[in-house]
Amino acid sequence: MLKKTLIAASVTAALLSSAANAAVEVNWWHAMGGTNTERVNKIAADFNASQSEYKINAVYKGNYTETMTAAIAAFRAKKQPHIVQVFEVGTATMMAAKGAVYPIEQVMNDSGVKLDKSGYLPAVISYYQTPEGELLSMPFNSSTPVLWYNRDAFKKAGVEGAPKTWNDVASTAKKLVDSGMKCGIAVGWQSWGLIENYSAWNNIPLGTKQNGYAGIDTELTFNNKNVTNNLQKLADMQKDGSFTYGGRRGESLAMFTNGECGMWINSSAYYGSIKGQAKFDYAQAMMPFDSNVTDAPQNSIIGGATLWTLKGHKADSYKGVAKFMEYLSSAEVQAWWHQETGYVPITTAAYELSKKQGFYDKNPGTDTAITQLSLNTPTENSRGIRFGNFVQIRDIINAEMEQIWDGSKTAEKAMDDAVAQSNKLLRKFEKANK
Template identity: 45%
Template sequence: MSNIRRKPDARRLAGVASGLLALSTVFAAYSAHAADRVKIQFWNAMSGKLGETVQHLADEFNQSQNRYEVVPVFKGTYKETMLSAIAAFRAHNPPDIVQIFDVGTATMMSARGAYVPVYNLMAKEHIAFSTKQFIPAAASYYSNTQGKLVSLPFNSSTPVIFYNKDLFAKAGVQPPKTWAEMDVVGKKLRASGAACGFTTGWPAWVQMEQFSLWNGLHYATHDNGYKAVKGVKLLINDKPYVEHLAQLGEWSKSGVFEYGGPESNSRPLFVSGHCAMYMGSSASYAAIKGGAQFPFGIGPMPYDGKLADAPQNTVVGGASLWVMKGVPSSHYAGIAAFLKFMMSGKSQAYWASSTGYVPVTQAGYQQLKSEGFYNEQPGAMVAIDELSNKAPKPWTMGIRLGYMPQIRQVERNEMEAVFAGHKSAQTALDEAKRQGDVLLQQFTQSLQH
């Protein structure tokens, strides 16, 4: 083989140079074009796989047109995201879109100068928009008294029971439909060797708020704050709540129930096989599927069989998207276009099938149904069936109270005192009502300044 090096072909080098020049010109043009796009800041509380799914949707929107670029920004927990948005608004530098959790809805609605109602934005941008495009349980939660959506429903879920099929087969039981059946099922599970019958995530949300709605109970006066803000009082120390909390306290002594902490801290008790059931958000599906080493099923929340209206309906938890005031006027058309994209059947089907949240639009639900998703994943229908079990009554449309995060904290503290055997259920809920009513009064006073 010859060691003689050939001289480069001049024509060949010229061709390569020409190609590189053309390529660099394309990249330069693309970069300049991308720089010209209007950037839409989308602050959110979605981390991990959920954050990746949000980014995927933003990327799809960005690739579908060349005028706007949505930039998702993770801002921490729901509470941190909300506080960051409030601080940014006060500093006259708000994000374009911010994800606000369900219990922040009353606070946001009261801050009228801070946001642009979604129905107003869509009308101004001539985008077809109606509350009827959304599933009723999501629409009612984020609508004003005229039934118009002030924020866009986004990640919506509701409590369900996840159950370990292996432990259930061993005990010879089926998922309990009522709380009375839970007593029987829980004891049989324990007798067959299960270390724990069930645990619960988000204790105040699942065992107080959703318990009230699913059983057709009043949680607070003035239809849980929907009719009026002033003068609202909690009703959480009424008999059904006291009996329910007392029963949870008794079960915690025998192992039928095991408390695992706030929020979703108890989920590992189920995923590890320690507890046979986990009551929590339907959106826990992805995390449980990724961690559980056993077959599991999904069933509806138990209801109180002694109550005539039970089961009634649950409502959505999660968050919605709020459009902030104070951003450049050139941004609003892009914001509206992105929200329209997020409402589409394709976007909603992708979001729901990837995360375990329910599709919030009728188009999303119909697309998943036509694709056979619910035939393949029947457990995904449980949340939808609960949300639509009966038409909501005026007091089961949701719970819209100010300082709701603080009220949840008060409730959780008192529930923990019962689980630890330090207080009776009646004493605990009397105290939760007292502190909660003070918070509601403080919220009303804050609106007057």
């Protein structure tokens, strides 16, 4: 008797609670730490307030690698979130997981939500499209490397304007050092800036098979004369401090902001940090191109992350995903996100809106990244890269580059070694993802 009452009570309670939470829950795991956590939470809260059918739960899961690993582990345990934020080097891994990933274009189509791909910046979405043009994941936070420079130091050294080519960079760096600076130029995320984007910007391939877009039987080919000559030139520039190595990630930021280095190549998303730290007049300009390779730059490729949808949930929750993506890419949300964070707006409408709001007039140079990304229609060499095991490959490239900087290898030897080791990992990836 008592048992029956208890069951009845719990059933009623369950019914009541499901009636109270009629909204379909959609879980979103992201990797945006610090103040960006609040911004992500705001986006989720605003979306939830805008309608009552769906509820987005934004959960911070640690840095990019941790978030991706957590999502994969959760998938294996059948507890995956609907949406997970994955950084660009994880793209090939996600793409290859056909049984796990629900391409965003399909999500939108299946839910009857319109996806206007022409409204997105080509350089941003082409990174995440199949060769047939299907969009796999929704771009969220994207940036690209730009050239940051110290205007005060330039003035003191008598340099007019930002250097346009790598030859200009060398002569400018020399002048900066001659004027008493400790270092001419430093570079953050060196593989991304000096190899991946160097190749795209100068419109040369990084690997075969359209940089991996056309198949996983791809091979890396960045051990070419163009790349190695440029790296060797930088290595030689170390003698007088014209170039100084400052670490694999963004550590060299301090070298730029404390006035040690007059130029710095790294992500446009450092805008906020530089604004807060630099006590001099700074500016950003487009990355230098290599005049030995091309007459004009192509377009740069992005870094950052996109939102992937994982399979295995009920159909109605995917409608929530589609609605949320629509909201997320609306011009208002995108323009706000772009102006707050320094990431690139993903749609032309958001760019136009920021322009109209006068953001670029008030903050000159903040449109450098977007100009650079949309300078030309992306080619096979410049729409992005798609190589498996790329997290480890970047490690290999970094280790080999460090051997160039410490003089234990020539650029040619280091890049040959990096390519040989990386191709082994690509073969392994191919074997694992047949």
